[in-house]
Every structure is written in C-alpha cells, then in structure tokens.
Amino acid sequence: MSHALADKRPSTLRGASLPKWSPWAIAAGSIVLAVAIGLIGGLSSKVQWGLIAAILFVVGTYGIASKVEGRRQAKDRIATSFVWVAFLLAVVPLVSLIWVTVSRGVKVLNVFFLTHSMGVVADSEPGGGIYHAIIGSLEQVGLATVIGAPIGILTAIYLVEYGRGKLAKAVTFFVDVMTGIPSIVAGLFILSLMLIFKMQPFGFAGSLALAILMMPVVVRSTEEMLKLVPNELREASLALGVPKWRTILKVVLPTSIGGITTGVMLAIARIAGETAPVLLLVFGNPFINNDPFEGAQASLPLFIFQQYQQSAGASAAYDRAWAASLTLIAFVMILNLVARGIARWKAPKTGR
Structure with a gap:
C-alpha cells in the first residue's frame, strides 16, 4: 500500500521550469530596455539598440533561468539564446537588403525597362x-x-x-x-x-x-x-x-x-x-x-x-x-x- 501511494506522488527529480512564453517575454523586455537605454544615452542608431537588446536578452535569460531552474538548465538556455541571436543577426541584414532593393528598384522596373x-x-x-x-x-x-x-x-x-x-x-x-x-x-x-x-x-x-x-x-x-x-x-x-x-x-x-x-x-x-x-x-x-x-x-x-x-x-x-x-x-x-x-x-x- 505504501508503495502504491509513493508511486502516485509527484516526482521531485525535476525542479521548477520557466513557462513556454518566457523567452518571448524576456525578448520583449530586452527590447523595451534597449530602447530606453538608447533614448537616455542619445544613441540614434537602431543597430546599436538591437545589439543592446541582444546582450540584455542573453544576460536576462541566464539570470532568470539560473534563479528558477538552476545553473545547469540556465547554461542550456543561454546556448539556445546565442543561437537565436546569431539567427537574427544573419536574417535582419538579409531582410533589410531585400526590402531596400525592392522598394527602390520598383520605381522604374517595368516591361519597357526590361x-x-x-x-x-x-x-x-x-x-x-x-x-x-x-x-x-x-x-x-x-x-x-x-x-x-x-x-x-x-x-x-x-x-x-x-x-x-x-x-x-x-x-x-x-x-x-x-x-x-x-x-x-x-x-x-x-x-x-x-x-x-x-x-x-x-x-x-x-x-x-x-x-x-x-x-x-x-x-x-x-x-x-x-x-x-x-x-x-x-x-x-x-x-x-x-x-x-x-x-x-x-x-x-x-x-x-x-x-x-x-x-x-x-x-x-x-x-x-x-x-x-x-x-x-x-x-x-x-x-x-x-x-x-x-x-x-x-x-x-x-x-x-x-x-x-x-x-x-x-x-x-x-x-x-x-x-x-x-x-x-x-x-x-x-x-x-x-x-x-x-x-x-x-x-x-x-x-x-
């Protein structure tokens, strides 16, 4: 009987974990803080704002995860954060390049031009x-x-x-x-x-x-x-x-x-x-x-x-x-x- 009750108890091997929406919340908070820092510091470049937001996102993810889930899980989350930051650093310039090229190229691009x-x-x-x-x-x-x-x-x-x-x-x-x-x-x-x-x-x-x-x-x-x-x-x-x-x-x-x-x-x-x-x-x-x-x-x-x-x-x-x-x-x-x-x-x- 005692064994049956013990099997029904929740396992204590797994500690607390962050909700699935936590990365999005940390990212949103990092962007808000980066904009505030940029405005207060007089930084006019949005590239600088983005780099500050990326740094805040990585640091914030590690800090919050280490407090809630422990340092071991925090290391895994910070690696994932680096992957997402690297992905955005690669995609944002590409999207920006395509956007600028399309917005400026369509002015004279027509059948006569071709x-x-x-x-x-x-x-x-x-x-x-x-x-x-x-x-x-x-x-x-x-x-x-x-x-x-x-x-x-x-x-x-x-x-x-x-x-x-x-x-x-x-x-x-x-x-x-x-x-x-x-x-x-x-x-x-x-x-x-x-x-x-x-x-x-x-x-x-x-x-x-x-x-x-x-x-x-x-x-x-x-x-x-x-x-x-x-x-x-x-x-x-x-x-x-x-x-x-x-x-x-x-x-x-x-x-x-x-x-x-x-x-x-x-x-x-x-x-x-x-x-x-x-x-x-x-x-x-x-x-x-x-x-x-x-x-x-x-x-x-x-x-x-x-x-x-x-x-x-x-x-x-x-x-x-x-x-x-x-x-x-x-x-x-x-x-x-x-x-x-x-x-x-x-x-x-x-x-x-």
Whole structure:
C-alpha cells in the first residue's frame, strides 16, 4: 500500500521550469530596455539598440533561468539564446537588403525597362533599359557554365573515384588555392592573354574569367556530394560485373545529381554578380550586342556599377541601378528555384 501511494506522488527529480512564453517575454523586455537605454544615452542608431537588446536578452535569460531552474538548465538556455541571436543577426541584414532593393528598384522596373537598351539615352536622362545587359549576362554566364561546370564535375569525379597519390594531392591543393582567388586576378590573367594576342574586349573573354572563378566551387561541391554516395552502391554494381566508368555514370552520378545540380547553380550565382572581370575584359556597351565573340558587351553587374557611378547628379541613373540590382537578385532566385526543381525531378525514386 505504501508503495502504491509513493508511486502516485509527484516526482521531485525535476525542479521548477520557466513557462513556454518566457523567452518571448524576456525578448520583449530586452527590447523595451534597449530602447530606453538608447533614448537616455542619445544613441540614434537602431543597430546599436538591437545589439543592446541582444546582450540584455542573453544576460536576462541566464539570470532568470539560473534563479528558477538552476545553473545547469540556465547554461542550456543561454546556448539556445546565442543561437537565436546569431539567427537574427544573419536574417535582419538579409531582410533589410531585400526590402531596400525592392522598394527602390520598383520605381522604374517595368516591361519597357526590361525590353529596351540604353542606346542613345544619356546616363543623366530618364528612360532606357537593361535588355542589352540581360543578354550580355545570360551569354557570358552561360558560356562560363558550359566551360566551367563539366571541367569541375570531371575533376571532382577524378578526385573521388580515381585520385590517388601525389597528383590528386596537387590537384586538391590547387583547387583550394583557386577557391580564394580574387576575381580581379582571374580578369588580369585573361587580360594578359588578350594583350599578348592583341585582342579587343569581347564577351567571351569575360566568360573565360568567370569560368576560372566557377570551377573550384563546382569541384568542391561536387566532391562533397560524391563522397555522400554509400560505398555499398558502388560495390554492389561492381560485384555484378559492371565496369567502373559505367558504375559512376549509372549509379554514382544519378544518386548525387541533386546535390551536384545545386552546387552548379550556386557557382552560377557566385559568378553572376562579378563586376571586376567584366569591367576589365568586356568594357560594357549601351547598345545590344548578341555576339559574345566580337565587340564590347554589357552585363548586369557592370551596368549597375556604371549607373551608380553616374548617379551623383542624376536620379534616373540611381533608379536604374537599383532596378538592375533587383533584376539580378530575381535572376539568382530563379536559378535556385530551377536547381531545386531539377534536383527533385532527378532525385532517385524509392519504392514503397
């Protein structure tokens, strides 16, 4: 009987705990205190208010949790608080960037802006569009992808499936070095070749520099995706007498095609916003040039740079720069959506 009564008693192993709404209450109190401190201290920057609120939130969470739940649980809560603060520090600038770009870019962004070039429109005059820059970016990034993506994927396949010894280590070392190469260095390399052969600026030269920047990103992302493929799949295919090259083509690549596609798209997004190589090698052109192998050509990053450079005394150029920036962001977002669609479409189907 005494044992039955003891089983019905509440367990004393677990102490008091804060309610689920306590983090929100602590966050609200931290924001109020941060605003008060900012107003009293004469701090005009809202960034400073936010940092003060973050510090108060972490300190307040630890202090209240240690009093109610004990120091051990307080340490867990303060770790969670740091995670939320880091998340907000990453999200707030991103949301702010998108908000500013959208609010300023929609002023002149319309069908006319997307389907016309600058032509004879001066930078200080309203009107004109970015059709010539869109064509240039699509051609330059497309050619860079055609060059850089296959080379990067084949290099990753060699490193994961065949690479052994000093050659593989050397390739890995140079890929790591190329990952950190500034874009201006790739542009200068292609420019030196152009000067040797006495060539004039043209779009394909920019594509070569962009391909150099793209290849190490593709190699690294593809290499990691190939390493995630279970060795059991390779061994099962080889045990059936399938050659290694066919195993890679029919088993390894289809299994990792989603991650490889995502990595390629991320590499495209990486080079789509590069300005320095295009400025050195392509020079820009206010008119439409559909031939990337002859003559100067425009691109979206270069157009943004040139318009902002001319925006000191011209609000029209300033508005065009923001509208082109919004278009470039939309272009990168579309690439990511396409990558997700291809990854889902090509993902291995598992039967129920």
